[in-house]
Amino acid sequence: MSIGNAFNRIGGTTDILQPKTVQFAVVEQTAITINHKFSFLPNVFIVDENNNLVGADIKFVSSSQILINFAISFTGFVYLR
Numbered sequence: 001m002s003i004g005n006a007f008n009r010i011g012g013t014t015d016i017l018q019p020k021t022v023q024f025a026v027v028e029q030t031a032i033t034i035n036h037k038f039s040f041l042p043n044v045f046i047v048d049e050n051n052n053l054v055g056a057d058i059k060f061v062s063s064s065q066i067l068i069n070f071a072i073s074f075t076g077f078v079y080l081r
């Protein structure tokens with residue numbers, strides 16, 4: 001499933017009442033720590049270079065920090081919404 005389809009099924013990203021989507025690029029990493037400014041724990045979407053959803057180990061370290069571990073070196077994007 002592409003990331004566009006996932007966002008469309010949950011209401012898109014243009015509704016002003018919905019939170020915005022934030023994108024983080026990942027290049028050949030096995031882990032990434034993301035600090036965010038959402039006032040809640042956001043949904044995490046991870047896609048590869050072909051926009052396919054992929055799985056990873058996601059840990060909410062705190063209300064503003066997320067640690068993501070990949071099984072192998074990963075290149076793609078992490079979206080928070």
